[in-house]
Amino acid sequence: MQAVILAGGMGTRLRQVVQDRPKPMAKVAGKPFLEYQFDLLRRHGIRELILCVGYLGEQIVDYFGDGRRWDIRIDYAFEREALLGTAGAIKNAAPLIQGPFLVLNGDTFFDLDLRCLIQFHQEQKRQDSAVLGTLAVIALDDPAAYGSVQVDGRSRITSFAEKAIGSRPASLVSAGIYLLEPELLDQIPAGQKVSIEKETFPTLLESGWGLSAYIGEGFFVDVGTPAGYSQFQNYIREVSE
Numbered sequence: 001m002q003a004v005i006l007a008g009g010m011g012t013r014l015r016q017v018v019q020d021r022p023k024p025m026a027k028v029a030g031k032p033f034l035e036y037q038f039d040l041l042r043r044h045g046i047r048e049l050i051l052c053v054g055y056l057g058e059q060i061v062d063y064f065g066d067g068r069r070w071d072i073r074i075d076y077a078f079e080r081e082a083l084l085g086t087a088g089a090i091k092n093a094a095p096l097i098q099g100p101f102l103v104l105n106g107d108t109f110f111d112l113d114l115r116c117l118i119q120f121h122q123e124q125k126r127q128d129s130a131v132l133g134t135l136a137v138i139a140l141d142d143p144a145a146y147g148s149v150q151v152d153g154r155s156r157i158t159s160f161a162e163k164a165i166g167s168r169p170a171s172l173v174s175a176g177i178y179l180l181e182p183e184l185l186d187q188i189p190a191g192q193k194v195s196i197e198k199e200t201f202p203t204l205l206e207s208g209w210g211l212s213a214y215i216g217e218g219f220f221v222d223v224g225t226p227a228g229y230s231q232f233q234n235y236i237r238e239v240s241e
Helices: 033-043 059-065 085-092 114-126 183-188 197-206 225-239
Strands: 001-006 048-053 073-078 101-105 107-108 131-140 149-151 157-160 171-180 209-215 220-221
Touching: 001 033, 001 085, 033 048, 033 085, 033 101, 033 107, 033 157, 048 059, 048 085, 073 085, 085 197, 107 171, 107 209, 114 131, 114 171, 114 209, 131 183, 131 197, 149 171, 149 209, 157 197, 157 209, 183 197, 197 209
Parallel strands: 001 048, 001 101, 048 073, 131 209
Antiparallel strands: 101 171, 107 220, 131 171, 149 157
């Protein structure tokens, strides 16, 4: 299975502490953050990667090349003229995608058992051919910085809610890892800036397609903020001791 990593964002939230490189290249214990994504994927047998790059993407290409040094194969999908958003970047990579594929946000880390996610999605797809994707979600005590995901008793997503101001009761939030069917690519307009969570996923539900939620456990953090970046550094320090 291929994995698409969204690594093309501007990184404005992290700019005060990481100024000279794209945020997926932010150093953690001497390694770019992307290497930790690679480690997670390799651990679950996934070695074919597509990196969606844009802002300062040449730094990523120069550093990782074709990936053989990390025992993986890397292809690149460049956003040449303008940033296309998360769904737009995936659509831009469509010519490189073959079959069902994973998507990982380039600024979040979730220590998830990817094999379990894949098996869960396959079972959901067997039960209902209208299911076009499965989102890894996690329960957070303070989900104010994230949009929440509502799920029914069959693990089907029923709706999405925008980020809230202030705290609210614990709820499920998207953890930035998705398993998507290639048919979903047909639902994304080409050459346009589109958000997969704010636009594509809600539109799919409105059109009668299905999305499932896999509730996972493990360390989760958004490294795209100074606080999250520091938290991830502490996590790597602890697991390395």
